Amino acid sequence: MLTRLIFRYDAQQLMNDPQHVRRYQELQCYVGWTDDDAARVASVGALLDPHLPPLVDDFYAEISRHPDAQKVITGGEAQVARLKTTLVAWLQQLLSGEYDADYVGRRWRVGYRHVEIGLNQVYTNAALSRLRRGLNAVLGECLQDDPARLTAVRQSLMTLIDLDLAIIEDAYQTEYTARQQRIERLATIGQVAGGVAHELRNPLNVVKTSVYYLLNARQANPEKLKDHLQRIGRQVEVADDVISALSDFAKLPVAEQRPTDLAACIGGVLKAEALPSNIATNLSCPATLPRVLVDDKQVRIAFGNLIRNARDAMPDGGRLDIQATGADGHVDIAVSDTGVGIPAEHLRQIMEPFFSTKARGIGLGLALTRAILDKNKGSLRVTSEVGKGSTFVVRLVSAPGSP
Numbered sequence: 001m002l003t004r005l006i007f008r009y010d011a012q013q014l015m016n017d018p019q020h021v022r023r024y025q026e027l028q029c030y031v032g033w034t035d036d037d038a039a040r041v042a043s044v045g046a047l048l049d050p051h052l053p054p055l056v057d058d059f060y061a062e063i064s065r066h067p068d069a070q071k072v073i074t075g076g077e078a079q080v081a082r083l084k085t086t087l088v089a090w091l092q093q094l095l096s097g098e099y100d101a102d103y104v105g106r107r108w109r110v111g112y113r114h115v116e117i118g119l120n121q122v123y124t125n126a127a128l129s130r131l132r133r134g135l136n137a138v139l140g141e142c143l144q145d146d147p148a149r150l151t152a153v154r155q156s157l158m159t160l161i162d163l164d165l166a167i168i169e170d171a172y173q174t175e176y177t178a179r180q181q182r183i184e185r186l187a188t189i190g191q192v193a194g195g196v197a198h199e200l201r202n203p204l205n206v207v208k209t210s211v212y213y214l215l216n217a218r219q220a221n222p223e224k225l226k227d228h229l230q231r232i233g234r235q236v237e238v239a240d241d242v243i244s245a246l247s248d249f250a251k252l253p254v255a256e257q258r259p260t261d262l263a264a265c266i267g268g269v270l271k272a273e274a275l276p277s278n279i280a281t282n283l284s285c286p287a288t289l290p291r292v293l294v295d296d297k298q299v300r301i302a303f304g305n306l307i308r309n310a311r312d313a314m315p316d317g318g319r320l321d322i323q324a325t326g327a328d329g330h331v332d333i334a335v336s337d338t339g340v341g342i343p344a345e346h347l348r349q350i351m352e353p354f355f356s357t358k359a360r361g362i363g364l365g366l367a368l369t370r371a372i373l374d375k376n377k378g379s380l381r382v383t384s385e386v387g388k389g390s391t392f393v394v395r396l397v398s399a400p401g402s403p
């Protein structure tokens, strides 16, 4: 209930937004709308008025023939009767010659309401086209003795309807996107909450059993006590790791992108990771490689994750190749291992938060890597073959002026 109220409040705010009026005025300017057009439309308002109810009847009769449109009418005949009155009022305002903030706000509201009721926008377009034909026909009858005026009024009226459609469509798109984003945010919160619950439950369960033992064991020997305390200590560390990984994710600041030398950046990460001696490492960055425009600190975290993943994929040793090539304003860095590889069915999910194939993985490493690359206007793609190894290709933007 509260959520609904908040959405309505937002919509009210949006409808009174002076930006919509400016946008409408900008569109009027674009199509060359003038006060003369407004006066021409207003001049036929009284002529067309008696014809509006039959046009509106036809409008709703057509809706009843299209189940996908009809399904949003949930209030039966009473609602249709109300909608007909609303649509006549909408047409009367269309023909009023007054295109002020109230006018634009009401047009915006149509788009907003249609998103709210789940009406597919194609029906608004189709319905408006039908109304347009009806208005055209009536106008033709009313002004048949004055063809020059008919042409001029028709042109103004059709332009006006185009403008209405543009603002309704604008409202529809804006409201639809905002709604989708809210849904996605809620889904993400759900996913994160589920992931955190899952990751913390295991260590907490172990802690719980050990605490139970410590509280209830009679004459426990000191070795056993120490064992349980150590178990608790280890599990607290696991829980702490989960929380640190999450807060890394949450705190990821805006990227401070500066021209960066990749050889130094990746070389530094390799040194810090100190890979085991059974992994042969080769870093190849040609001397002509352009510098890249990234936040050095963030990108180091991203490469650190890829390099650790490669190491974990080669428990019995192997080869890690990091090869950078530059072309067309970007640099590709391929990080290849000769490890176990990733099954095809996991390839799509590996960058999703909380997806892990490792026995003790939290499943945030690649999601964080991708988030970092997104922030740095880069991208990440992967190819892999089970039993042969994987290649992760990072694409970064070259710094302007780099060779």
Ligand code: HEM
Residues within 6 Å of the ligand: 063, 069, 070, 072, 073, 074, 079, 083, 086, 087, 090, 109, 110, 113, 114, 117, 119, 123, 124, 125, 127, 128, 131
């Ligand atoms: C020319 C295209 C259309 C126009 C100009 C239009 C206009 C409007 C207006 C003015 C409202 C009231 C907005 C408010 O609450 O202030 C509205 C709401 C609504 N429209 Fe449309 N509409 C169009 C197409 C359609 C179509 C094709 C359907 C299909 C069923 C439809 C179904 C509805 C429904 C169910 C509501 C909510 C009404 C209520 O509150 O009970 N509309 N529309």
